[in-house]
Amino acid sequence: MKKQVLKILKEHQNKKIIVSVSGGVDSLVLFNLLLELKFELVLVHFNHQKRAASKIEADYLKELTEKLNIPFEYFILDIKTDFQNQAHHLRKKHLQEVALKYHTDVIVTAHHLNDLLETILLKIARGSNLLGYAGINERYFKDGFYYLKPLLTFKKEKLINYARLHHIKYFEDVSNVSDDYFRNRIRNYLLPLLKEEDEFPFAKVIQYNNTLTKTFNYLRKTTKEFLGNSEKIVIEDFSLLDEVIQEDVICYLLEREKLDFNQNKITDLINFINGAGPNASYSLSNEKEFIKEYSVAFIRSKVAIISFQQKLDLKAFNVLPNGVFIEFSEEFNFEDGFIINLCYNKNALPLIARTRREGDLLYFNYGHKKLKDFYIDEKVPLIKRNKDIIITDNKGEILVVLGRYLNNKATLTSTIQLKYGGKVSE
Incomplete structure (x- = not known):
């Protein structure tokens, strides 16, 4: 047993x-075992x-570490x-x-x-990816730390x-005897049945774990090569991947x-990416969502839509309300923001700034077009549509969509310079 512990921790002596x-x-x-092998330890408890004996155990470990002059961290x-x-x-x-406190990894x-x-058995019952089905890694590196499990065999x-x-x-x-948790029920009922089978190959569990872990490592390497340094999926390229690689791309982004x-969510997300419309979202949690924007898909924090x-x-x-400023002048003497020449009618004041609405129309020399269709033609992502600032006159005619459209109809007889800045959608 000492040899196995030393083998796993050899690089970290x-x-x-x-x-x-x-x-x-x-x-x-x-x-x-770690004490006998003379490792410098920090004990964490x-x-x-959940149990009345917890305080007794904590006191025992605290006393033990004091005798051995070993740091004790208690949570x-x-x-x-x-x-x-x-x-x-x-x-x-x-x-x-x-680990950070004691300058180790x-x-x-x-x-x-x-x-x-x-x-x-738990992962098989609940569903997982390839690494999940492998169970537990004996050693792995993640988030700057080495996680080692030298007794796994x-x-x-x-x-x-x-x-x-x-x-x-x-x-x-x-x-551990309680049946409140699924893991405990596996431990208390299923494992004893397996142990009764003399031919049950416990040693083969390690082989199973190693095989799946190696296969996963190769698969994850392919996933990282596909994504490169990007956090976004190029949908056209994604659709050409083998299904097992598509699944791992999704898993990798979710893990990050x-x-x-679970498997159902992975399947749903693959169908979402390959089949949803050009602008769509899939809620992942209270804070995160998967977004599809025309040619790409990615995870982002949910953004509150501010309508005003x-x-x-x-x-x-x-x-x-969204932090954008707007001011007007016959002529600005300096340019510390975006400046446009706004056409309007003086008998249609006041001007109004707002967010988009269903049925909004834009006016052109050849006629009018729904704002929704304009967005589709210009391939404007949904998040930017919801942030766009629209300025109308008091009759509701759209004069400008800041950064995207300017109404130059001949019937708009007055002109004024408009300057804007701040948190403007691009």
Whole structure:
């Protein structure tokens, strides 16, 4: 067992090791192995506030680290909903914070072969991508940190035997017996059935994990080559990819945004990209959405649409609700904004600035055109349409769409210079 731990951590022998210790047999066996191998350690413990014994375990680990003169980092987690998922993200966040605090990039956890098999079965049941189906990576590098799991090839029974043989004190987590969580039900009912089968090849689980991980690594390399340095999918090129690469492109973009997904969502997004109209959106969460804009698709933060209507004073400095300013003059002496010659009729004042509406019309020498059709012809993305500022007279005739259209009808008999700036849609 020591040899395996040393093999996984060999490249990091001169670094501080952040080790997550729960108080259970697996993490305390790992902690003792790392001690015997003379690694410089920082012990991190999480109290999930699920058991009365949690305080006892924390006190024991604090006392142990004080005796050994090892730094002890203790976090009490307060989780209201989606316990297992939120707990995972919080533990990872705090482990990274501790690693930064101690100027290291190595984080070690005590996942073992039983955890690997549980995770594989869980992913199969819920659906995932290729890496998810592989279960747990023995070692990987992400967000600037090395995540290492040196006990992954050992069954839990072997860890228990090692603890007894070396008189390592550990605590039993009674919450693992609860059937409240799907993972626990796999652990308590499905795994015991598999263990009863003498021919069940536990060793082949590692081979399965390695095969899928290698295949995924090759696939992910292809995905990154396709995207290059861009955060956007070129839809025409995407449609030519094999389906398995399309799926991984979607997974990669979702992972980069730290968004949860399953096979149904991946399939929906592929259909969205390949089949939706030229301007469309797909909600991913409360904060993020997938956007399709003509030839490209990408993830962005959701943008609140600000709709407004505001009268304009020709003699004042007008500031609109979206942060754009507008002012008027017979002739501006300096140019610190965009200036246009606006045609209007003096008997149709006041002028009004607003956002677009259904049925808006633009006027040309040959007649009129719906603003919606103008946008389609000019391939203006939806987000920019919603930001556009339209100026009309008091009869509703559109005089200008800032940056896109100017009404030059002969019936507009007066002219004034309009200057605008600020957060203008381009």
